[in-house]
Amino acid sequence: MNPEELNKKRVQYITFLKKQPKGFVYCDNEPAQTMQVKPALNKTEQLKSLNCKYVDCTACPLGTQGRTQVVFGKGSPQTSLMFVGEGPGRDEDTQGAPFVGRSGKLLTQIIEAMGLTRDDVYISNVVKCRPPENRTPLPNESSTCKNLLLLKEIDIVKPKIICTLGSTATKALLGDELKITATRGMFVEWRNVLVLPTYHPAYLLRNPAEKRTVWEDMKKIMAKLEELQSNEE
Numbered sequence: 001m002n003p004e005e006l007n008k009k010r011v012q013y014i015t016f017l018k019k020q021p022k023g024f025v026y027c028d029n030e031p032a033q034t035m036q037v038k039p040a041l042n043k044t045e046q047l048k049s050l051n052c053k054y055v056d057c058t059a060c061p062l063g064t065q066g067r068t069q070v071v072f073g074k075g076s077p078q079t080s081l082m083f084v085g086e087g088p089g090r091d092e093d094t095q096g097a098p099f100v101g102r103s104g105k106l107l108t109q110i111i112e113a114m115g116l117t118r119d120d121v122y123i124s125n126v127v128k129c130r131p132p133e134n135r136t137p138l139p140n141e142s143s144t145c146k147n148l149l150l151l152k153e154i155d156i157v158k159p160k161i162i163c164t165l166g167s168t169a170t171k172a173l174l175g176d177e178l179k180i181t182a183t184r185g186m187f188v189e190w191r192n193v194l195v196l197p198t199y200h201p202a203y204l205l206r207n208p209a210e211k212r213t214v215w216e217d218m219k220k221i222m223a224k225l226e227e228l229q230s231n232e233e
């Protein structure tokens with residue numbers, strides 16, 4: 001193609017792009033003769049595409065230490081409220097969904113007591129593969145998985161509030177120096193999201209007296225969600 005033809009093509013292409021509706025993106029790995037625009041992916045598609053990319057992930061040691069499958073986040077990508085726990089346990093590893101064991105049942109009860117269902121919120125973990133013997137994820141495992149998946153999930157879902165369940169999730173988002181005992185029940189602004197740390201349901205199973213404390217935290221979340229919603233109206 002001579003320079004004159006090339007320039008003509010460029011002008012045609014720019015005119016073509018200007019006519020496209022908002023939200024369309026150009027797929028630039030196509031040859032010039034078959035230029036196409038593809039619709040921007042919605043949140044569900046973005047999450048699916050993210051998960052597909054990491055379905056066989058071995059980026060951290062947990063990928064090769066006996067996991068059955070990678071357990072991705074689950075729930076509504078349109079939600080304002082996201083829960084983040086530590087990592088999958090045995091039941092989650094078997095069933096391929098987060099929070100489905102005893103702790104998960106308790107989390108479901110908490111969510112339902114808030115007048116919501118699991119499908120109204122988004123539930124995920126810092127690490128997506130079960131640590132051997134359910135040990136706490138090591139800092140390099142948490143940090144690798146957080147950067148590969150959790151932060152991207154958060155960027156896609158864009159919740160208004162994230163409730164971190166337990167110390168691992170709280171430290172993963174807010175930093176190692178923050179202790180759950182110091183921040184529990186307090187909203188902390190992080191990357192334009194309000195993060196409220198509370199106890200992990202597994203801790204509540206061992207310390208049922210703290211269920212009341214967590215319920216007080218959930219009431220704060222409900223009130224804040226209402227406030228944020230009314231500010232939007």
Ligand code: SF4
Pocket residue numbers: 054057058059060061062063064070127128129141144145148
């Ligand atoms: S825990 Fe996360 S980073 Fe590690 S192997 Fe599993 S998906 Fe990959």
